[in-house]
Amino acid sequence: MKNALIILLVFALAPLAHAATVLSNAHIHTLDPQQPNATAMAWDDDGEIVALGEASALLARYPEAQRIDAGGAVLVPGLIDAHAHLMGLAMALSGVDLVGASSKAEVVQRLQRFAADLPPGEWLRGRGWDQNRWPDTAFPTAADLDAAFPERPVWLERVDGHAGWANSAAMRAVGRDLDGDWQPDGGRIERVDGKASGVFVDGAAVLVDAVVPPPSDALRARALEAALALAARNGLTGLHDMGVSLADLALYRRFADAGKLSLRVTAYADGDAAALAALCAMGPYRHASGRLGMAGVKLYADGALGSRGAALLADYSDDPHNRGLLVTEPEALQTAMVKARECGLQVATHAIGDRGNRIVLDAYQAVLGDAAASNHRWRIEHAQIVAPGDIARFKTLNVIASMQPTHATSDMPWAEARVGAERLFGAYAWQRFIAAGVRLALGSDFPVEQVDPRLGLYAAVSRQDRDGQPTGGWLPGQRLSAGEALRGFTRDAAYAGFAENTVGTLKPGYRADFVLLDGDPLSVAPRAVVDLKVRSTWVDGEAVYRIPAR
Amino acid sequence: MKNALIILLVFALAPLAHAATVLSNAHIHTLDPQQPNATAMAWDDDGEIVALGEASALLARYPEAQRIDAGGAVLVPGLIDAHAHLMGLAMALSGVDLVGASSKAEVVQRLQRFAADLPPGEWLRGRGWDQNRWPDTAFPTAADLDAAFPERPVWLERVDGHAGWANSAAMRAVGRDLDGDWQPDGGRIERVDGKASGVFVDGAAVLVDAVVPPPSDALRARALEAALALAARNGLTGLHDMGVSLADLALYRRFADAGKLSLRVTAYADGDAAALAALCAMGPYRHASGRLGMAGVKLYADGALGSRGAALLADYSDDPHNRGLLVTEPEALQTAMVKARECGLQVATHAIGDRGNRIVLDAYQAVLGDAAASNHRWRIEHAQIVAPGDIARFKTLNVIASMQPTHATSDMPWAEARVGAERLFGAYAWQRFIAAGVRLALGSDFPVEQVDPRLGLYAAVSRQDRDGQPTGGWLPGQRLSAGEALRGFTRDAAYAGFAENTVGTLKPGYRADFVLLDGDPLSVAPRAVVDLKVRSTWVDGEAVYRIPAR
Numbered sequence A, B: 001m002k003n004a005l006i007i008l009l010v011f012a013l014a015p016l017a018h019a020a021t022v023l024s025n026a027h028i029h030t031l032d033p034q035q036p037n038a039t040a041m042a043w044d045d046d047g048e049i050v051a052l053g054e055a056s057a058l059l060a061r062y063p064e065a066q067r068i069d070a071g072g073a074v075l076v077p078g079l080i081d082a083h084a085h086l087m088g089l090a091m092a093l094s095g096v097d098l099v100g101a102s103s104k105a106e107v108v109q110r111l112q113r114f115a116a117d118l119p120p121g122e123w124l125r126g127r128g129w130d131q132n133r134w135p136d137t138a139f140p141t142a143a144d145l146d147a148a149f150p151e152r153p154v155w156l157e158r159v160d161g162h163a164g165w166a167n168s169a170a171m172r173a174v175g176r177d178l179d180g181d182w183q184p185d186g187g188r189i190e191r192v193d194g195k196a197s198g199v200f201v202d203g204a205a206v207l208v209d210a211v212v213p214p215p216s217d218a219l220r221a222r223a224l225e226a227a228l229a230l231a232a233r234n235g236l237t238g239l240h241d242m243g244v245s246l247a248d249l250a251l252y253r254r255f256a257d258a259g260k261l262s263l264r265v266t267a268y269a270d271g272d273a274a275a276l277a278a279l280c281a282m283g284p285y286r287h288a289s290g291r292l293g294m295a296g297v298k299l300y301a302d303g304a305l306g307s308r309g310a311a312l313l314a315d316y317s318d319d320p321h322n323r324g325l326l327v328t329e330p331e332a333l334q335t336a337m338v339k340a341r342e343c344g345l346q347v348a349t350h351a352i353g354d355r356g357n358r359i360v361l362d363a364y365q366a367v368l369g370d371a372a373a374s375n376h377r378w379r380i381e382h383a384q385i386v387a388p389g390d391i392a393r394f395k396t397l398n399v400i401a402s403m404q405p406t407h408a409t410s411d412m413p414w415a416e417a418r419v420g421a422e423r424l425f426g427a428y429a430w431q432r433f434i435a436a437g438v439r440l441a442l443g444s445d446f447p448v449e450q451v452d453p454r455l456g457l458y459a460a461v462s463r464q465d466r467d468g469q470p471t472g473g474w475l476p477g478q479r480l481s482a483g484e485a486l487r488g489f490t491r492d493a494a495y496a497g498f499a500e501n502t503v504g505t506l507k508p509g510y511r512a513d514f515v516l517l518d519g520d521p522l523s524v525a526p527r528a529v530v531d532l533k534v535r536s537t538w539v540d541g542e543a544v545y546r547i548p549a550r
């Protein structure tokens, strides 16, 4: 009796394999080497994949399932951006987009539309106005905004970022008299008859910037909604959020509680600060929904290449005596890493220059010791310029290279000027990492770059700009194959977030996170990848985005 | 078939009620009104109570269980201190106890014993020396310590707290020349021939205090072990830790991970700081062991009565024009409470004076609004002096009064001087709270008072000092019955920590947390409660303390 009972129990507890949905008529790339392709996929009510194969077999097996005809679309695992800044994107989206407005009236109209459900008192922000596009090309004034916004402060950045346009409420918020004939350092207050008229050029804009209050919770929530919608529209089902504060995590959690977190956020605590202390006290965080977790910390070694802040082993080629800067002293970096290790957390460290990368590799080696051989999955973010001899150390130390293909194509016009031809050997050297056996996780670093992962896939396979320049691609030996690029944005990104057993690949037992595209990223011409249409994006078997019907 | 399977499944999943242990020959007070008494109790391997009753019945039902003969002991639910400071106790225990040492040699001996397993470099702290007990009653010198401790800094507080004794290593750590003839404000450096000799009187002690490093993790861990052992020895199986930092929580978690947290810690985040931010981001914290949780925040309204910091509605009777002070402004208090409410957390606020209590009640009312009728269990800590009209508001607002019986007996010599006879109406007014239908959770506030909950039970039923003074008890109408006192330290303390369905009462399905005593706290004479011996203390069905065999 006891044995019979146990057998029945086991049977009863086994997944009932009740398929809620069968999707068919698709070209499926599973990224599972055991079964790389299929034309149909079934998943259960809980959003877990239960079968992949041919439609007829699946429909016979799950006759009662809801049926979806994919209309011949290409289906790939949901795209995962392995390095992004979700709240950064949200805040970038939290203002009104004024680009292309062809009159002051249109500006006011766009502002009014945006402000309609903005809480009272909240500052209205925007950017992108350009008076040269308007019938009257003179600078606008506060009065142009005051009729529509007598009470709510309005503060709008010019398209080039070199001037701001305030209404009177915003100017009143500045705690000093803006009239007269004085001018701030490095800037100019536009005035009419000695009275500030509303436009603040260059350094004068900080007068207003300084009094803009931090965004309200309501604004942050609304901004996050917009960012999530944009991500879903671009086929993202997950991202690694590189530097999350406790306040950001609290907001994400509220979204996850409410079922509104439409992609999986793998959060990394922002530096050696409050979120890391919280993780150390309470242990890795995982939301019950599976949509949110925090089990790692983002640290910062050096600066960026464009501003010559990336730490180099030798001088900048275009700036003798400058070797860049360290954002964190090596000792403090190691202290934070020791803390992370003791707290059982993953470390992801920003390193761009060859000196920055070496410092991080040295620190990982010192802190991990024998554990370098373990499954720690510590990462270096960017790994843009790496000394040739250091590439193999990523493999030796089991370090993941988290790289952003669009950074290469954004930087290629001036990267050689910064570091010279010789150091380009280890620049954005994707194939050298692969050849050394290093795992690449790919991302965008949005909002520094565009959200769209198709741009990343394109940059990865072409190393060309949108116009196809340079011919053949920049340092073309480092281009990725379409399969390598897709893996970097799916399976290997999942691996870098300790999630390769649930997402990034399509197979039974995994989450039904996927994207339907109107073409095949593995076979179209490189430049056509950018124009692939995302028909729909699915997380946990539910559509989080569908292309609007035409 | 389907139904049969489901029935089998339900049956299989029901607790197997396999008793690991049957304890018999005990006088058990369960505090469960349905079955107030028993002589035997059975629990399973997991530490969950499965049955209470007569030994014969239990042994027949669980013939294979391990048997424990309680030898006629009295068994009560494990005692829960509803207001304590575990790390405060730990740090108080982290120094060497020098009280009663009858020679310098004995001091050195005690120091050496303690230092034997102190990490190198760690400061050796101690307190309680008194040169008047020694053959040579002159002040000691650094040289007396230097032979035994040439390198390790040693810093020892005199029994009265008015002088400190340092060795040369400690004096070297002070970053200034201690020799000469200068003296610090309000203090005196003892010198021999112009050279600092090692004793620092009154204000001079801060010279050394200022350079004592924060305790190392190793020292904190060792101190916590000592505090846990002391708590277990006194019959405590749980406590509410009123003001826990993230660093403290991290240490508790390490202990819980290692199975070394020998009592249940219900932690309250310390003020509106990092721990609260972490809870808001990640949600209430619960360790898988069931021994540690944090789901509330401790706030502070006013100061203490002894130092005339408790906020009163009228002047102190012994200090005209002084009405005490607010530790937190009412507005900031409400802001923190709103945050706690939004984060789904319990609030426990320190309030001692009648003004402090009114401010908190007003704030609870404002912040909870309609939710005051809900199961929020917000608490006021201490509630020592309450305006008569405000006592009923605890009931109206569903607020728990978290009170410390030993505070009443410690304060009774001077409380009337502070507040006058009239205001004593609402002073430590336990019975008035009970009469108003308010739930009392009892605690000690250790290390401000002693750890021993028997002292709390005694103070609660007698309102007398250890010598039985005053006759009949201070404000005797407010004395608790033995049953009320025990309930305050068990069932109702559990209630105040949202744990009344697992601990504080002994019944099937609850945790086997209990204490064996050599007498009955519900029937011995009040003063005999203090002398009851704890024979053993059990948490999750495992002994965490056993009285040493004589």
Ligand SMILES: [Zn+2]
Binding pocket: A083, A084, A085, A242, A445
């Ligand atoms: Zn970044």
Ligand SMILES: [Zn+2]
Binding pocket: B083, B084, B085, B242, B445
């Ligand atoms: Zn306290």
